[in-house]
Amino acid sequence: MPFAKKWAMFVALGAVLIALGFIACVDAISVTLASTIFIGILLIIAGAFQVAHAFAVREWGGVLFSALFGLLYIVAGGMIIEEPATGSVMITLFAAACFIVVGVMRSLMAIQYRSLPGWGIVLAGGLISLLVGLSLYFTLPWSGLWLIGTFVGVELITSGIGWLQFGLALRQSDVRPPISRL
Numbered sequence: 057m058p059f060a061k062k063w064a065m066f067v068a069l070g071a072v073l074i075a076l077g078f079i080a081c082v083d084a085i086s087v088t089l090a091s092t093i094f095i096g097i098l099l100i101i102a103g104a105f106q107v108a109h110a111f112a113v114r115e116w117g118g119v120l121f122s123a124l125f126g127l128l129y130i131v132a133g134g135m136i137i138e139e140p141a142t143g144s145v146m147i148t149l150f151a152a153a154c155f156i157v158v159g160v161m162r163s164l165m166a167i168q169y170r171s172l173p174g175w176g177i178v179l180a181g182g183l184i185s186l187l188v189g190l191s192l193y194f195t196l197p198w199s200g201l202w203l204i205g206t207f208v209g210v211e212l213i214t215s216g217i218g219w220l221q222f223g224l225a226l227r228q229s230d231v232r233p234p235i236s237r238l
Contacts, residue, residue, distance in 0.1 A: 063226035070220025077212030084205030091204045092144040096136030103129025145200030152192035152199075159186025 080087045106126030110119045136143035162182030166175045192199045 060226045060229055063223045066219050066223030066226060068223075070216045070218070070223060073212050073216030073219060075216075077209045077214075077216055080205055080209030080212055084202040084209060087205030087208050088144050088201055088203065089140045089205075091208060092140040092147065093137055095147070096133040096140070096143065099129045099133030099136065101133075103127065103131075103133060141197075141201060144204055145197045148192055148200035148203045149196060151203065152189045152196070155185050155189030155192065157189075159183065159189055 103126045106129060107123050108126075110122035110126060113119065116122075159182045162185060163179055164182075166179035166182055169175055169178075192203065
């Protein structure tokens with residue numbers, strides 16, 4: 057592995073991501089609002105491209121719907137940017153609904169297949185998803201202000217731990233060049 061000599065770069069990346077993750081968790085509300093504004097910007101850009109595409113392919117039968125959906129993206133993006141707190145609440149409401157549906161479906165599947173080994177773990181996972189979804193829903197609008205920022209922070213921390221572990225594993229590995237087979 058020629059990159060094994062650069063193990064410290066992976067460790068450094070991991071450490072930086074972990075630090076940024078903790079910062080994001082500490083200031084989850086700011087990260088949530090910034091992420092929501094970013095999502096609004098992405099919607100506006102996507103809408104503009106969709107409207108431009110609709111007019112570029114006028115002979116296509118779906119031009120009207122394509123242009124209308126593009127305009128809808130632009131309006132939704134503008135509304136999210138104008139009110140990022142409300143936008144984050146709506147995103148959290150969607151996430152809560154997804155957790156609830158997944159939790160119910162997973163729990164029902166586990167009960168249906170309770171004759172299989174490990175069904176209890178699947179049931180526990182389903183019940184946890186259901187509980188998370190209900191908790192998010194019943195704590196709205198407050199959960200909408202911290203959820204996205206917390207998810208970003210947790211993802212940065214777990215990614216950082218992965219890179220840190222990878223770098224330390226490279227450091228301890230045998231870094232001799234591979235033997236060529238002639």
